[in-house]
Amino acid sequence: MQKFRKWSVILILTLSSVCLLNGCKKKNSDSSETETSSTAAQAAATETAAAASETSAAADTAAPSIVIDAGYSFQSSTSGKSSVQYPVLDDASDAVNELIQKNARSILDAYELTDDDTLTMTSEVLAQDKSRITIIYQGTITKKGAETVNIFCSNTVDLNKAANITLNDFADAYTLAGYVLSDDCYFTNLDESLSSSTKSELMKEKNSLSISQYTSLFKEADFPVSIDPNTLYPGSFSFEKDGVIYFTIPVSHELGDYAMVTYAPETK
Secondary structure, eight states, X not given: OHHHHHHHHHHHHHHHHHHHHHHHHHHHHXXXXXXXXXHHHHHHHHHHHHHHHHHHHHHHHTOSXXXXXXXXXXXXXXXXXXXXXXXXXXXXXXXXXXXXXXXXXXXXXXXXXXXXXXXXXXXXXXXXXXXXEEEEEEEEEXXXXXXXXXXXXXXXXXXXXXXXEOHHHHSOHHHHHHHHTSTTOEEEOTTSOOOHHHHHHHHHHGGGSOHHHHHHHHHTOSSSOOOOTTSOOOSOOEEEETTEEEEEEEOOGGGTSEEEEEEOGGGO
């Protein structure tokens, strides 16, 4: 009997050891499975984040705006085959952005374009500070059966008042007319690459208009562009930079369709 009890104790201890050993194996197995699951979850999360990044990049590429600077982006107003690009300011009021868009759109409307016409203009923010922004527009228009004409526009906007600033805010129209007809008149272009021969030709052609015609031209310079068919499209656009006034006058197609004049009030 005692022998039986002895073997019974040994058997129980043996079984207990086996159970404990199996329990440890099970625990280790569970721990291994948990670690494997965690690693798989991390890998899946990494793949998801990468996919999300790719999707975001694709969305940025497909965005309608062209982001140029932290302060603004470019959008376009279109009509048929024609378009005018304009900036949208991040920190400006809605009234300011609406005015800029309206002015850009008025270029398309003023030319009374048909499906056979093409007008294309790009824009550039030439200068900006806390109180004003100066935008320039350059491009061409091709009407059916006519030559391609070069176009230049500029738009200076008071950011505080959401209002256009025109040539008449910079200088007196009659004074500018007299300056253009004088020998002091100075022609240039945006990159100051105008040749001497072209300047010489412009000095001759500028005298084709009278002082009264130039005065009227400068009084009606700049935006807003009138949509009234009885009102001519502005023949002059202007902006001010570093104390110097830049404005355009119409010239022959052979000389570029428009010419840019500089005027420094303090030296006149």
